[in-house]
Amino acid sequence: DIQMTQSPSSVSASVGDRVTITCRASQGINSWLAWYQQKPGKAPKLLIYAATTLESGVPSRFSGSGSGTDFTLTISSLQPEDFATYYCQQANSFPFTFGPGTKVDIK
Amino acid sequence: QVQLVQSGADVKKPGASVKVSCEASGFTFTSYSINWVRQASGQGLEWMGWMNPNSGDSGSAPKFQGRVTFTRNTSISTAYMELSNLRSEDSAVYFCARRLTGGLYYFNYWGQGTLLTVSS
Secondary structure, three states: OOEEEEEEEEEEEEEOEEEEEEEEOOOOOOOOOEEEEEOOOOEEEEEEOOOOOEEOOOOOEEEEEOOEEEEEEEEOOHHHHHHHEEEEEOOOOOOOEEEEOOEEEEE | HHHHHHOOOEEEEEOEOOOOOOOEEOOHHHHHHHHEEEOOOOOOOEEEEEEEEOOOEOOOOOHHHOOOOEEEEEEHHHEEEEEEOOOHHEEEEEEEEOOOOOOOOOEEEEOOOEEEEOOO
16 A cells, blocks of 8 residues: 655644645655545545646645655645645555645644 | 435444445436545544446455445435444544546545444
8 A cells, every 4th residue: 555644743823824734655656646625524625636736616825746756735825714634645546545634723 | 516415323333234325416426436435533534445336346445345345326326335344443434425527536525424433
């Protein structure tokens, strides 16, 4: 199985801050990577897929980059509704695996 | 609009089986793979497997092979996930999710989740 790691595990930030989350795959996955946002008690929401493609309806302050083994999710200006946990997911090979999550909370 | 509506919370004893349903609406059920993802309390997401509602073909993560079965009833646009020989570690919220258009294994529509508690 491909192992996914994320850093940091949590980050405290203020509204308006730029936040960057990193995801690393244990082997190369080309650009087969997605980012999800999850709020407590809710299902995950797809933000970005194919490493850089913004899902329809997702604000442009979210962006993704990377390929191979190293990927980044950036929130350019954190908004109140962005406080949540973020997960990466590899879609390169079965079984699909998720990172452990990064919690973004209020400083 | 696309919706996936799951069955309600359930409590099972160790060794029992559970069957969770996922009713689809707002799209052609047989055109999109349905996947299952679970999340233990306070933990991350774990992909369990997939099913093609058109053919009935399915596959599961190695961890669940032999214990999980994916089925569907196309007449009512409903997918099912059955997990057998339950243990306490199977206590989790189970989500069904639809793949993106184009056959990519990214999930842009999710059910609301079904809480399973396994306890004696």
